[in-house]
Amino acid sequence: MIKTLALSLTAAAALAGPAMAQTYNVGISAEPYPPFYAPDASGAWSGWEIDFMNAVCDRIGAECVVTPVAWEGIIPALNTGKIDMIIGSMGITPERAEQIAFSDKYYDTPTGVVALASTDVQPTPEGVTGAYLGAQSGSIQENYVAQYFAETAADVRIYQTLDEELQDLAAGRIDAVVGDTLAMQPFIDSEAGQACCEYRGAVENDPDVLGRGVGIGLRKDDTELLETVNAAIAEIRSDGTYEEISAPYFGDLDIYGE
Structure with missing residues (x-):
């Protein structure tokens, strides 16, 4: 019985193949x-x-x-x-x-600001005075805007996606987007981005906010x-x-x- 059981277990293991x-x-x-x-x-x-x-x-x-x-x-x-x-x-x-x-x-990668070329927006609290800004919900950029830009900006609009922010920027519905520079680069280099907007530089880093x-x-x-x-x-x-x-x-x- 023991021998038969051992053979059965060996056969079962062979059928099961290598560990997943x-x-x-x-x-x-x-x-x-x-x-x-x-x-x-x-x-x-x-x-x-x-x-x-x-x-x-x-x-x-x-x-x-x-x-x-x-x-x-x-x-x-x-x-x-x-x-x-x-x-x-x-x-x-x-x-x-x-x-x-x-x-x-x-x-x-740094957080930066892309703005309508027709504006004077800069990546500083003073530089966003009176501006309508976009930031992505739940992002470190949203936290940064809330801490450093909300008091001087005219309004902060929160979006679910970066793509939605950039579409509104290109349409002129907001003045600037605060986002990850690298993630915004395809837009900056695109025909639509070149036609409407400029990269204005990185914000001053705060590791406690931006990580x-x-x-x-x-x-x-x-x-x-x-x-x-x-x-x-x-x-x-x-x-x-x-x-x-x-x-x-x-x-x-x-x-x-x-």
Whole structure:
């Protein structure tokens, strides 16, 4: 009987095949954020951050599933287990670090101001006096505008997506947009952007508001996963993968920052 049972267990194991890789649901904002991530007509997501996610998941030996979540609910989705990681351009801020853990940073680009060419808007509190400003809901830019620009601006309008902000800017419904410089670059370079608007420069940095780069968001008790992810980021940075996945999107620009 023992021999028969052992043979049965061996056969079952053979049928089961090799152990399945760990699967993680990776949260990104449901709103497109090119060039970092955006869906195509079939709903498949692509972009620099998707390539980065795939590189991380390959290093940690995991299967990762892109899971779009409304940005304002993405931290609750992580903490309640709907998703397992956030790889969605989330700035590492003290406020967020009270709720979740962050990996080491994996990119860091400045916040800047794009304005109608017909205005005198500048990226300072005095420079936005009387202006109508756009910022994305739940973003570090919204927090920055609330702290530094709201008192002098004529009005602050909050949008669900950066694309909506830039469309209203091009239409002249607002005077300027405060956003991630790199995310706004395609608009700045576009025919519509060149026709209406100018990049007026970066705002004065406040790491407590704008964060200390972008990191992968994890639950606080996932300490082993945090160590594994940090090791993967370091390897991607050191073995040339980071430059390889960045070149098609950013050319020679190093988005890692200082």
